[in-house]
Amino acid sequence: MITLNHKIFGEGEPIIILHGLFGMLDNWQSFAKKLAEDYMVILIDQRNHGKSPHSEEFNYTLLAEDLKYFLDTNWMYKVHIIGHSMGGKTAMQFANLFPDTVDKLIVVDIGPNQNPRGHDSIFEALNSVNISKISSRKEVQEILSTKIDDISVILFLMKNLQRNKSGGYKWKMNLTSLEKNYKNILAGIEVDTLIEVDTLFVRGDRSNYITTEVEQDIKDKFTSYKIETIKDSGHWIHAEQADALYKTIMDSLQS
Numbered sequence: 001m002i003t004l005n006h007k008i009f010g011e012g013e014p015i016i017i018l019h020g021l022f023g024m025l026d027n028w029q030s031f032a033k034k035l036a037e038d039y040m041v042i043l044i045d046q047r048n049h050g051k052s053p054h055s056e057e058f059n060y061t062l063l064a065e066d067l068k069y070f071l072d073t074n075w076m077y078k079v080h081i082i083g084h085s086m087g088g089k090t091a092m093q094f095a096n097l098f099p100d101t102v103d104k105l106i107v108v109d110i111g112p113n114q115n116p117r118g119h120d121s122i123f124e125a126l127n128s129v130n131i132s133k134i135s136s137r138k139e140v141q142e143i144l145s146t147k148i149d150d151i152s153v154i155l156f157l158m159k160n161l162q163r164n165k166s167g168g169y170k171w172k173m174n175l176t177s178l179e180k181n182y183k184n185i186l187a188g189i190e191v192d193t194l195i196e197v198d199t200l201f202v203r204g205d206r207s208n209y210i211t212t213e214v215e216q217d218i219k220d221k222f223t224s225y226k227i228e229t230i231k232d233s234g235h236w237i238h239a240e241q242a243d244a245l246y247k248t249i250m251d252s253l254q255s
Contacts, residue, residue, distance in 0.1 A: 001065075001066070001069045002047050002052065002053050002055065002066050002069070003052075003053070003069075003070075003073075004044050004045060004046070004047070004052045004066055004067070004070045005025070005044075005045040005050055005051035005052045006025065006042055006043060006044050006045065006070070007025055007029070007032075007042070007043045008040060008041070008042050008043075009032050009033055009035075009036035009040070009041045009043075010033075010035070010036025010037065010038070010039055010040050010041055011040050012038060012039045012040050013039050013040065013079075013080065013103075014039070014040045014041075014042060014076055014078075014079045014080070015035060015039045015040065015041045015042065015079065015080045015081070015082060015253075016042050016044060016067065016071075016079050016080070016081045016082070016091075017031075017032055017041060017042070017043050017044065017081075017082045017083075017084075017087075018044055018046060018067075018081065018082070018083040018084065018086075018087030018088070018090050018091055019043075019044075019045075019046065019049065019050075019084060019085075019086075019087050020084045020085030020086045020087050020088075021085060021086040021119065021178070021185060022049075022122070022156070022157060022160065022173060022178075023049060023050075023084075023085075023086075023087075023156075024045050024049050024050030024051075024159065024160070024172065024173075025043035025044060025045050025050055026043075026050070026159065027156075027159070027238075027239075028043055028084075028238060029043065030242070031238050031242055031245075031246065034242075034246055035246070035249070035250075038250075039080075039253075042079075044067065044070065046063055046066065046086075046087065046090065047062070047063065047066055048173060048174035048177050048178055049172070049173050049174075050172055050173075051172065054174040054177065055174070055177060056177055056180070057177075057181075058177055058178065058180075058181035058184055058185070059181065059184040059187070060089050060090055060092075060093040060184070060187065060189065061093060061097070063090040063093065063094075064090055064093040064094040064096075064097050064098070065097075067090065067094050068094070068097075068098055068101070071101065077101060078100075078101060078102075078103055079101065079102065079103060080102075080103050080104045080105075080106070080253060081094065081095070081102055081104075081105050081106070082106040082108065082249065083105075083106070083107055083108065083110075084108040084109065084110070084237075084238065085108070085109060085110050085209075085235065086110070086185055087108075088107040088108055088109070088110035089110060089112070089189055091105055091106075091107060092105070092107060092112050092189045092195070093189050095195050095197040095199070096189065096191045096192075096195050099195065099196060099197050102197045103198075104197075104198050104199075104200070104252060104253060105197045105198065105199040105200070106199075106200045106202065106249055106252060106253075107199065107200070107201045107202070108202050108237055108238065108245070109202065109203050109204055109207050109209050109210065109235050109237055110209050110210070111201070111209060111210050111214035111215075111217055111218055112188055112189040112191075112214075112217055112218060112221050112222075113188045113213075113214050113217045114186055114187055114188035115186045115188075115209075116186070117182075117186065119182070121147065121148065122148070122153070122157070123175075123179050123182070124147060125143075125144050125147035125148050125157075126144075126157065126171075126175055127175070127179075128143055128144075128146075128147060129143050129144065131169055131170060131171060132168065134168065134169045135168070137158065137161060137169075140158060140161060140169070141154060141158060144157065144158070160172045160173050188217075189221065191221050194221060194222065194223045195221055195222050195223065196223045196224060197222075197224070198224050198225075199222050199224065199225040199226075200225070200226050200227075200228060200248075200249075200252045201218060201225060201226070201227045201228070202227075202228050202229075202230060202237060202245060202248055202249075203227065203228075203229050203230070203237075204229075204230050204233035204234045204235060204236075204237050204240070204241070205229050205230065205231050205232065205233060206232070206233060206234045207233070207234050207235045207237075209235060210227065215227065226252075228248050230244045230245060230248065231244070
């Protein structure tokens with residue numbers, strides 16, 4: 001079993017937060033600190049991300065089992081779970097496999113459906129960096145900027161840069177495994193029976209992850225759910241509209 005890296009803020013009912021692809025727990029730290037005024041918030045680095053262990057295997061069943069092992073070893077038997085993007089799929093798979101462990105499930109801008117390819121240019125950009133030869137962060141930014149136009153995406157990816165103790169840099173994420181298992185990341189959540197966990201889906205109005213077709217897939221897999229739309233937001237709702245997302249989540253948790 002994999003022991004996941006994590007951070008804990010606050011006290012009270014536990015909330016688990018799961019990041020998306022190429023992310024890490026630090027992406028949600030500011031948001032977690034606000035939630036921690038009322039809850040105990042646990043930020044998780046999923047396998048092959050952040051400071052958690054690397055593995056050649058990567059799929060949503062494994063990610064859900066990683067989380068179950070984390071909860072069991074930390075004596076947590078009933079939690080709220082917030083998952084963004086890939087982390088939302090982990091959360092849905094967890095709710096399918098271990099429904100009695102989940103109080104409320106909050107899925108941020110992702111559905112249970114299979115997603116089309118959309119990260120090939122990012123993999124290409126990351127692979128264009130000869131990480132063993134890099135001497136500065138500026139050098140990485142310059143290389144990535146030849147492949148990616150959006151500076152916010154570049155800076156997000158560069159959070160994965162880590163200095164080696166012996167000098168030079170390495171990626172925190174397991175880039176090789178993520179690319180090899182990309183089809184598993186895009187895969188839909190397979191359920192044997194309807195998921196009966198109380199679930200909130202939150203989407204950005206400028207995002208195309210939860211469409212009318214995806215709404216039907218949600219209806220086919222969940223018995224108790226709501227869909228809320230955050231105005232003036234794309235896929236990264238926790239960064240683009242943090243206050244609106246916070247209010248939406250708090251209203252759900254306290255209802």
